[in-house]
Each structure stands twice: as C-alpha cells, then as structure tokens.
Amino acid sequence: KQEVTQIPAALSVPEGENLVLNCSFTDSAIYNLQWFRQDPGKGLTSLLLIQSSQREQTSGRLNASLDKSSGRSTLYIAASQPGDSATYLCAAPNFGNEKLTFGTGTRLTIIP
C-alpha cells in the first residue's frame, strides 16, 4: 500500500527566500506525481504534474523534481511571496489504480 509523507508539517520563511518542500513515497511504481496548493476553505489547485519518465517540471517560480529510485519529490519555490502562503500537498496514483494517495501537506507561511 502506497504511503506518502510530507515533512515538515508547517514551515515559515521570510519573504524573498527560496524554499524547498519535500514529499516521500514508499512505492515507486507510479504513473506520475502531482503537486497541489490549497488555500484555507478552498478546493485544491493543481500546480505541477511530473510524469514518471521525467525528472523535473517547471512553471514560473515553481520547480518540481522527481526521483523514483529514492522515493522522493521536491517542490522548489523561488523568491517566495506572501501570496504563496497556503498548504501544499503532493499525491501519486499507482499503476493499475485510479486513486491518488495524498500526503498530509505542508502548511507554508511567508512572512512579509
């Protein structure tokens, strides 16, 4: 059974800093890995999806990496802004499975 872990559970950094969020998974037989953002009281917004054959995916100030051999993915946020404050979740579907396994998320606070 796939298990997805995100550490730390919460992170506070000053505005302007670069930061890395971590995601670990136990079963490397995944189609892809998806990163989401959730603002308080809102639904999840898809940020990036990395295919299992890819190593990296970039969108603006966001860069996600995937290392299946070590069971890890990272989300790099450059030049953080207060608007980046949110909870970030990673999730992965396993082969032959329509379901995503979600991590419990990292609550990010950017301090102005």
Add this chain to the structure above:
Amino acid sequence: SQTIHQWPATLVQPVGSPLSLECTVEGTSNPNLYWYRQAAGRGLQLLFYSVGIGQISSEVPQNLSASRPQDRQFILSSKKLLLSDSGFYLCAWSTHTRPMYEQYFGPGTRLTVT
C-alpha cells in the same frame, strides 16, 4: 476547457437529516469522478470513486452513499447525517488518458452537522 462545479457551497444540517451534494463536470467526457472529505485539521480522505455511469467504488464504510446517474454528474447522499459527517467535501475528476489520472478539484462544500 474543463470546469467542475459543486453545490451548495455551504450547508448546515441537523443530525438525522438527509444529505445530497452534487458535482458536475463540463468540457470532458467519461471522466473518473471522486468524492473526498477533509475533516478539520486532517488530510484528504477518499470516500468514493467512479470510472463510469453506475460504477461506484466505496473506500470507507459509513452512512454515506454515492451515485452517478449521468456521465458527468456525481452525487453524494446520506439518509441520516451524523455529527461526525461534518467536514469539507471535495469532488474531483481525472482523465483516462495521459497524463494518467491527473486530478482536478471543485471548490468544495462546507458541511456542518449540528
């Protein structure tokens, strides 16, 4: 482009009352559909998913049920709500084609059972 709708946005219901939450998807056909619940301060819990009309898989035994009467409509129901049913309910859809199972979420329904 594809959009996903959920309603109502918020709901306050007494214990023992029935529940019906609706989710519809536009701009795609034959999507996988999912219902999740997010309790306060907790992670996402998958409740039901559906790969086609009338095909429902239940993940957690409970007093909730789901139905898919049309290709792009997914309904979450209960005959009698419990206090423990309070939470944030999210509907999502995903593709059958590459990228496989990329999920897109609706805005959610905040349910408070009193």
